[in-house]
Amino acid sequence: MFKKYLVLLGMLGMPGWVQAAALMGFADSIMVMGEAGHDYQEAMVNYSPVVGHAFGIEQMRMEDEDGMESSISSLNYTRLIKRWNMKGGQANLWFTGGVGHAYGDGGEGFAYTPSVQFDYETTRLYFLGKLRMMRGPDMNFDSASVQGGFSFYEAGFDETQPWFVIEAKTMRNMEPAFQVTPALRLINKDYFLEFGVSNPLDEEYRTPRINFMFVF
């Protein structure tokens, strides 16, 4: 338990960038999640005392279509509203809400970031839909995204499983507002890594993107 708190404290000092994909670990676990792209970075660390609830901290940085930079530092709560455990699959409905401080080129003040997410996964197929508000003073980065993917083959519990995943996402005040990101996802029991390229067919907006998750 002490080791987990050390990890959590260590993450508090990490630079502000990173984002999330699955939203919490098992009971009494810490999850670290991150996303890094050209004009959007997010990092989150949360602790799940019991299955279905997690409390964490989050840091985001966005650069909008006018080149204005904004950041949000928040405390957040993640709730597994409903989980469907099926013989060959699992579906989840999540709520995440963050409240904190927004700051940047456009000013500063109170920020809030509620979201809902639905995902469904088998050992071969994957789907996710997410709606998120990201608001602060004169700040609106609301987004909607869907992801779908498939694994190249079934893998054992101790093996790494590769997936192809494609995401379509709209985000207000970003350039471009609509982004498509195909990605290679690698999952094993110790980590979740994703390497993608946003807007691969658009030379002007083509940018690499990385997602990761670790659970302790």
Add this chain to the structure above:
Amino acid sequence: MRKIAFLLMAFAIPFSTYAASIKAEVNGMVCAFCAKGIEKKLKALPQSQAVFVDLKKHIVVLELKPSQEVPLDEFKAIIKDAGYDVSSAEITDKSAAEIKAEITR
């Protein structure tokens, strides 16, 4: 006297080394990263000898140390706390390695 001692030992050995496993079918277990909690929690049990997880067959096996036991309700609660549901569970005298060999055969 030596014969009696030998007889006692001969009877005692099989019982003292007797080991059992709990074999369960678990619903919702589709990803190794997500199911890590199951392995971690079961391995942390003092009675645990070995743990085997098979995602394709949705099977979890907890092999117990000799003469140890874990009530099925406690086992199911651990799986539940990891976020999954046990659809069936049984106690078997096979080891985790034997069950793994059967499944992967």
